[in-house]
Amino acid sequence: MTAHTHPLTFDGMYSTLIDDDDTPCSEFSQYVERRGAPIGRAPRIRPPAGPYRQATVLLTVLCLVLLVCLIAVASHYKGIEGETGEGQTGRQEQEVNVTSLEAALRHLQQENAELLAKLAAKANTAPPVVRTVAPPVRCPEGWLPFQGSCYMVSQLVADWKASQQSCQGDGGHLAIIHTPEEQGFLWDLLPRGHWNAYWIGLSDEHTEDDWKWVDGTPLVGGFWEEGEPNNHIDEDCGYMVKTRKLERVAVRSWYDAPCSMFLPFICQKVLGSMPNPPIAPTSH
Template sequence: MDALDLFVNVEEPSESGIYWKRKTDSSEILYQNEDKCHTVKPNRITSALSGLQSLGWSETLKKSSWRAAAVVLGLLCLLLLIGLITLASLYNKDSSKWEMEMVQLQTSYKNLTKEKDQLQTSYNNLTKEKDQLQTSYNNLTKEQDQLQTSYRNLTEEQDQLQKRFEDTTNERNDLKRRDALFSQGWVSFRNHFYYISSGKKSWQQSRNDCLQKGADLVIINSHEEQEFTRTFKQLIWIGLTDMEREGKWKWVDGTPLTTSYWSSHEPNGVPGRDEDCAEIKNYDLEKSWNDESCHLERFWICEKILS
């Protein structure tokens, strides 16, 4: 018991004297004997307790218990108060931090909401601009298709006009050349023009004259043309020769002879003389050709084809 000193005096027994002394301790009373410690007999313990009761020990013990309980309760209340203060402090600290975080979160939320609204507005504007651009693009595409169609039509018309122009130009040029050829003594037969010489030359000289006129010695490749050449009733050089290889007759354009109008027993050649050039000789007959020496002089026919 706290701060309580009890001294118990008992009559000294016949044995060696014993006295009791309270040891200041919170929970127990120690009995000490300076010389020896003897076990107290029950009757003496009873006598001691009786003495304590007579001295008001029971009341003192009750008061001490209440005091101890009050101290313990006070300590518990103090500990509880400290705990509550600590919790309150922590709560206030956490509450302040939480409030600060809430403010920050609310600010962030407001900013994000504002940014979201701005982005939504920008998105709406961009969508509107996109729709406008899409409409413009569609209109431009439609106009482009129309222009492309018009361009193709104009190109076709231009090509047709160009062809007509070229045809007209060619016809005009042909007419001019025809007029020029006619004025120079050329005659026309089936779109070919023929020049009948007024003098006589060798086969090669005759051909050179034709080449200078932009023509060549006549090539007869149809029955109608054969009949036409006979109408001049002259000994006439034609563009047929076997100079390159004897017996292999070719026209001046390099094509081989396929259809011929040789007179009877022609070509035959004369011993000791080369007869490598062809002429129209028997002009009264359909088969009027004859092979002759190229150095002899004859009239000639130039042929020009207008392209």
């Protein structure tokens, strides 16, 4: 005997199964009841939206991140290409500068070689210039230097004319005095005595009171003692006196006297007009 079960009995059992837990089946049952569809017709099930929505958002975020990375990588490579292009341009400019410098260097080397060749040719054609330096002029033994001249106070005595000849024999002349410095130098060479008088190269033997030096130059000023020259007894030659009296000074020490008197004398030689004295050989 086959037992027949009423459809409502299965329906109640199905509803009881659906209502026992909160599963998608209960949602589906409620959906059927709201739409009024018969229980036996299978509806088109919509997948729950929660998990898929999260997956979609996550996928979208990953896509955006990937897009940003791609953009960054593209920009990086573009910058590298730009830098590479600038580097190549810089290297090209450096190569151009090096080439210019090398050309300038070759030009200078060529000019230097030409100049050396000209100098060598000139050296071969022109005789070498030999410059000799004259040794310094020295005063002979017994002569003292002062302002370009050598002076010697003679111990011999002679008249004025013979004194001049003696100085000429030594390559000089009686002293010619132009400056106070020269007069003071000669005055200091003379010793003090009762009446130490020395001929100098001054006379007016040709024209009275027209005093001239032995080189023909006229006297300007002078260092006469007060009242001199006085031509007391036909006194035509000049001399210098240095006595024990300290009141007698260099700038007032000239007198005139007869040229025939015998006196020591002072000779002078200009340094540039005399030969160098011979140098005695030294023994080893």
